[in-house]
Amino acid sequence: MKNYIMDKKSRQERILEIKKKLLEQKKQILIDAGILLSNFPSESNLSEIGDIASQEIDRSFLLRLRDRERKLLKKIEKTLEKIENGTYGICESCGAEIPIERLEARPVTDLCIECKTEQEEAEKLKEG
Numbered sequence: 502m503k504n505y506i507m508d509k510k511s512r513q514e515r516i517l518e519i520k521k522k523l524l525e526q527k528k529q530i531l532i533d534a535g536i537l538l539s540n541f542p543s544e545s546n547l548s549e550i551g552d553i554a555s556q557e558i559d560r561s562f563l564l565r566l567r568d569r570e571r572k573l574l575k576k577i578e579k580t581l582e583k584i585e586n587g588t589y590g591i592c593e594s595c596g597a598e599i600p601i602e603r604l605e606a607r608p609v610t611d612l613c614i615e616c617k618t619e620q621e622e623a624e625k626l627k628e629g
Contacts, residue, residue, distance in 0.1 A: 519608045576609040
């Protein structure tokens with residue numbers, strides 16, 4: 502029984518470390534988003550077709566980058582909420598406890614490795 506309590510405590514401490522890392526990652530994404538917005542290519546009177554094309558490529562790249570960051574930010578928010586309400590580390594598919602090593606490697610995961618593997622295999626079957 503004593504080892505179980507120590508294991509739970511150790512897991513909880515490790516989850517708090519994950520939370521700290523997620524908060525730092527969230528902060529950095531928000532800082533970077535502000536920098537991206539300030540450097541976003543402005544509409545200007547470009548006369549050469551090459552300049553216009555180059556500006557559109559830059560704009561498209563920045564929008565894709567911001568979209569990925571926005572999605573990651575939503576996942577981080579969801580994860581932080583789960584940590585707060587005590588449901589973090591529980592697989593959303595099967596209800597099993599996700600090993601702490603997986604959570605440390607992929608903090609925003611909401612599936613255990615078995616369920617994630619099944620999900621990916623199902624997606625491959627749909628594609629093929």
